[in-house]
Amino acid sequence: MASETVIIGLEVHVQLTSLKTKLFCGCSSDYRDKEPNSNVCVICLGHPGSLPNPNKKAVEYAVMTGLALNSEVSERTMFYRKNYFYVDMSKNFQISMYETGGTRTICKGGYLDINVGPKRKRIRLTRMQLEEDPARLVHIGPIDLSPYTLVDYNRAGMALLEIVSEPDMASPKEARLYLQKMRSILEHIGAFDGGLEGAMRCDANISIKGSNRVEIKNISSFKEVEKALNFEISRQRGALGRGEKIVRETRHWDEIRKVTISLREKEEEHDYRYFPEQDIVPLEISREMVADVGRRMPELPDARAERFSKEYGIPAYDAQVLTGEKALADFFESSAKLSGEPKVVSNWIMGDLLGVLHERDLDLKESKISPESITSMIKMINEGTISGKIGKIILPEMVTSGKMPQEIVKERGMERIADRCSIQDVVAEVFTENAKAVNDALRDEEAANFLIGQVMRKTRGRCDPQIVNETVRERIKRMREEEKEKTGF
């Protein structure tokens, strides 16, 4: 049962958070952390008589995204009304785009390549469209148990770019990689800030070959997509194992309980009664405009990875990982320039920083580490002020507190003890405290390692291990000679 083919397609909704205003009105796009229903106007609330007033810059971002994702930018497109009643809709229709015989959405086709292990896989795109974000619904606890629904229209009318993929993904991991890559590309374009809560959401269509397709809604990030799809695969496999049929339905991803729940839709297919939104004139996208946008296209993640590899001499795999998130790539590049040691920086990021972030479930943007602090740390190691091991110990604190390494080392008394006199003092103490081990070491060279360990332990790793090693062995050698003299052998 475990080897059936899984087929996944994603509908990604990207908020164009870099726009100053919403898609059809002058309300700020910076709606987060505002008092509910304070970032609204007659247009995004759908008041009688109000009309949509399209944000032209949104079209430009959509064109740039289309070019970045190898899509065909339509010469002419128009907005449509998608009619359905739902509590998050201020007009009970959504202004969106629609592909029909005569009309196209803003971009058609395209693809995006992901790296699955060492292999490169191409995920094809179906289309892209601009549409308005609905309001945010707030429930008390899980959606199906909430006694009521609160509606916050602060988000209503935010510009969304919907990017629909072909069902080309074969595992939850590929879905995550696809979203990560998409996020990095869109961040490089400057269309949105992926670190903002809910700025990239998706609906996933998933089926186990031979069974009905299930749509999962309300997936709020690429971290969640893998969890949601893994849950759904187990649920479907379980059901199939019990001989049940998979019902074609829409399910809701409950982020709190980490389960999908059926929304018990009565109808199989909605009839959205799409028809042209005639309050907005059709968009003519001139080839000159497309060419102009193309000329302004910034460096994209794949090209950047290639450059990293060449310019900084780091392995291709590392370069791909580093460019998987714009903030990370920027962090690496700044640190590499600041320190002049790109390989060392890359190793620290790949080997340690990413692990620390992963353990704490943090994005680089959420962390407080800076290129200055990691560069300082590397410098301190090079100068012998701290050991590499101390570096590893203080890194988590650099991430969570944002303190400079010098400060942490000082606070925690972690400067390396490099002068031989101090080390000799500690060694003397350890020898006094461990008479038996000293005796052993006099007879067996190997047993000296225990004493070295004790010294390191006492100083919490601050001593230069080389000096400790030399000091301990010299002292044993001297004791042995003294003993020889005493006994006359």
Place this chain on the structure above:
Amino acid sequence: MRIIDLSLFELVDAIKRGDAKKGEVLAAYRRQIADHDCVLKAFLTLNEDACSTASGVLEGAPIAIKDAICTRGLRTTCASKILANYVPPYDATVVKRLKEEGAAIIGKTNLDEFAMGSSTENSAVCPSRNPWDTERVPGGSSGGSAVAVSAREAVAALGSDTGGSVRCPSSFCGTVGLKPTYGLLSRYGLVAFANSLEQIGPVTRDVRDCALIMSVMVGRDGFDETSLDAGKEDYLACLDRDVKGMKIGVPKDFLGEGTEEGVAKEVWKCVNILEKLGASWEEAELPTLKYSLPAYYIIAMSEASSNLARYDGIRYGVRQEDEGMDWSTSYSKTRGAGFGPEVKRRIILGTFALSAGYYEGYYLKALKVRTLIIKDFERLFKKYDVLVGPTMPSTAFRIGEKVEDPVAMYRSDIDTVPINLANIPALSLPCGFSNGLPVGLQIMGPPLSEGKIFTVAHSVEEELGLDLRPPVARG
């Protein structure tokens, strides 16, 4: 002469010269309303705070606004229960422009609920009555606006015209009503019924007033994407031009079966006047006219089904008691109780016409017919400067006469709906009487030919020299 007998143009002139005081003017109009509106029912809401705060070309003019056009801080109900308590936080662009020129918004006028109707009988509040015969309808949907202007309860008014809603009541009440070229006036703040068809339009006592108020309202509005950046033509100057050398088309399809003889007679009288003034005319054909009614109703209802979806009682408007109900039950209850029968009929039919499996056969087909009608008019306007015909096939009918037969009611729009489908301007000019009831002459032109229409209308108006005061306005 009484203050209320002055036209808009004369009134502003009198105020500017100091012959009339703004306060007196408002008081005179309020007295007229107090005396007659209990019967006529032109107004749904009177503006207690009406005042003229700017000194412009409309200084001190008490203007009435159809209750489908938003007025900041002044209840705007669309004559519907569902918006009975709605107070807009903003002014429609045209209202803002009127205020900026010194107009005082005297009140909000009655209409068929959400502008759906041709008699004002579909108002959820009460029907308005025709000042020429209070047993008859004033026409619709902007019935209240035409009644107010005709009965001297306002010096001018705004209506909205989706399929004839400014011209029909103007024809029935003896006022001048213009449906401008689509996009000439901003629709921002006009509560949408069928957004691809409708325009705000003025209702006035004479053609000069219409030209004056239009010149205040035109011009691109950044809040309405479809509003045109039409060069500001000097409409008042157009009144002094003559029709000599103009070519007039008289589409016989407008005067065929179903047109009352008394109406046709008055229309022909105007054609003769135009000829006398030096214009030439000939009969023309508009074969697509017969398809315009079904095409119009399919498009209008389809758009309405979507435009009216927002009234769910959540953000504004009247919400029915819904404690313990899920949202969809609450919506159904609110919409079930809030909308009247004609509105429900149109929402249901429009939803049907847009549904999968019917879309191609109804909505898409209607759009194709619309294109044919546009082309048909374009063909005629290559030959003629303007077309003339009746605005309505009949004079005002009796209250209750058609209300039980929606198709008969729809049929009365036969001469007005093609104008909206074709996006062109048309003006209804009082041109005579049939059995004591006003008859309207419809003057139609190509897109943005308002100036030429004013020339024609003003020439005919001057020749006719009609006394258009209904009994209630004769003091």
